[in-house]
Amino acid sequence: MVSLALMIIDHREHHLESVRAAVSTLTYPLQYIASLPLSAGDAISEIFSSRTRLQDENRNLKRENLLLQVHQQKMNALEAENMRLRNLLESSFKIGDRVLIAELMAVDMDPYRQQVLINKGSNSGVFKGQPVLDANGVMGQVVHVNRFTSSVLIVTDTSHALPVQINRNGLRAIAMGTGRINKLTLPNLPNNADIREGDLLVTSGLGGRFPPGYPVAKVTSIVREPGLPFANVQARPSAHLERAREVLLVWMLKPLNDSLPDESENPDQTAPAGKVSQ
Template sequence: MKPIFTQGPSVTTRVVIAVMVSLALMVVDHRYHHLETVRSALSVATYPLHFIADLPVSATNWVTEVFATRNHLESENQRLHKENLHFRARQQKFAALEEENMRLRNLLESSFKVGERILIAELIAVDLDPYRQQVLINKGNTSGAYKGQPVLDADAVMGQVVHVNRYNSTVLMITDASHALPVQVNRNGLRTIAMGTGRINELELPHLPNNADIEVGDLLVTSGLGGRFPPGYPVAEVVSVEREPQQPFAVIKAQPSAHLDRTREALLVWTLTPPEARSEIANANPDDPDTTQGAEQ
């Protein structure tokens, strides 16, 4: 239905005018940049509409990123926790290896001081009888060990081999109640016998008169008179001297210089060659890497 009264230009004219105005605005904006202010104002006015339209996508991406980051952090935390436990376990092993290395270095230094053929052995068992001081080492007659062989640690005399098997040997400690070791006072050469008491940290020096020249702190060394231990090896230190006038002998206690209660390695020493040991030493494997020939004195 046509309008009764026509008001203004026709639709075609309006379209043409709009197109021309648009082209003019585009040319002016492109060449002279006069509409930047208007565009900025319009962008500010339309920003809430853009934000609302983009909100679902942004929220979805944020939630996905949060959960992905949390899962990644949890997995990373678990991995680092496992690595931490692993490294702590290795650190404990390294600490043990470091201590073992120090003990072996001390043993090697001791072997140079001994200056004889030596063999490093490891303790593999300890007699749990409180009245017996014996240990088992991992060297036997295949390595040349023999009965009566002196055994040392890095500091002093430990004991002697009393029983030899093919692959292991039993060592009687100097603190065993059945062990006696000829010693002398390093300060003055006074000779006596160091008797085991059955206690790991105590020796007795019996049958010394009250006027014997021995004092607390004196170092006891092997005298070499027993035929098994060569002279000059440290044995113990005097820790107490009790003299009672009514008694004929002084009560003297000494503490072993060797770490009998915590050492893990020992030195088998070839300082003497008894007839019963010559054949076993000759039959020992000369290529045994654990056997060491020290410097000749």
Template sequence: MKPLFARGPSPTFRVFFAALTALGLIVADHRHQHLEMVRSALAFLTYPVQYAANQPTELVRTTREQLASTHELRVENAELHRENLLLKARLQQFEALEAENIRLRDLLGSSLDLGERVVIAEIMSIELAPYRQQVMVNKGTKSGVFIGQPVLDANAVMGQVVRASPFSSVVLLITDADHALPVEINRNGLRTIAAGTGLSQELELLYIPKNADVRAGDLLVTSGMDGRFPAGYPVARVTTVRQDPDNPFTTVIAAPTARLDRSREVLLVWNLSETSRQQALAGDATKARGSQ
């Protein structure tokens, strides 16, 4: 039987012919660029296939970038949120420090005006019992604090020390129901007693005759008659003057000048004689020179 197809060129000849053809095409394209149009046409025809084949990879890359960007934005947002909270907290601290500096300047200015030996103390706690007006400060007998020592803020008298331990003391405020303070009206020198009522913004003046010259707005200052509070410290201002038919005395109510419910620092005062004051000032100056 004869074969169905005639036998063609040998494989070796085919390889040689293909290599020669490829070499010729390379030389022709390199020297004369005759195949540029063919290459462009083939690239145009194969672009959709390349684009479709590249889409899965491009989609994966785009998704990763978006996820990474979203994650980075979330991390950056959380970091900025934390920084914002920290900055706000620091701002609050700065505002608190500024307010504290203002209060301390007021206290120091008040101590210079008093011309007495003073120590600044900070209020640690307050008494929460009804009608009990007491606070605890962070100075005690180690700082020279003694029972009965006058206590002031930057504005006026606050009270006196009733208990003292080595590192803290309890101050009875002038509004406590058990506290009474000799005072006088600064306008006319009328002497009386300012008694606490148990209310934080109220004092009552005792035994005021009905014909006494007392007016709303009068400033009450310490009279010094008790030998404990030096004379001339502001105490309160008269707010109410009322005549009651059933009361043989005039009802007079006054509001403390000190910020009893707001002050955080207080002054512990020593009532020094002129000689003692000079000795204290000389001792302070010697300590200052020694520290330098």
């Protein structure tokens, strides 16, 4: 009865507000202690759920980051390939002849042969002895032709010889392969020959295989020993032989070998692939 009377008085007159506030203050520690296990359980559950969520998010972000890095690498490769193709196209405009872009498929692992395999063959009109260039200079010539692939002999192969001339003064010479990817040699040049380090060697057009004016190499060293009739001349190929991925196959608009005998008609009178005479 007393409780009911107090409730009615408090509800209508609000005289027990201060008493209720004091009692609530006194009972708060008991309420806090009573709710502590539940609050602690909720907090621990939140911690573990947050940790699990963060771990999942971390794994997802790592996976996305890896995918983005792979895509970025692919984009870098595509950008580099695009630049190489643009350089090749610009080179083809400078050449002025009919050209075809081909890609390298394989590199001969034989240390005594420097050949590469390209993805164009007789089906694309490729022929034996056809000049092959990259965006920077002469790379070699085709020596074997299949229907869909061809083998290219690199200018640095020991069996390759290429008639060249010094761009500065027109002095003719023969650039011979040394078996090293970054070195050519010019034999039989007299000690008093007008040649300097840094001279650009270009194709002379003699021999009927390469049209004139294509860059071949730059002279890197000249050793003249007294008492010897010939100088030791070394040159570095202009083409990026060790890292080229795309090459240009060249057809001359006005072939230089129209007067030469046809290899298919009289093969005994032609020089072997890679061997040319000045």
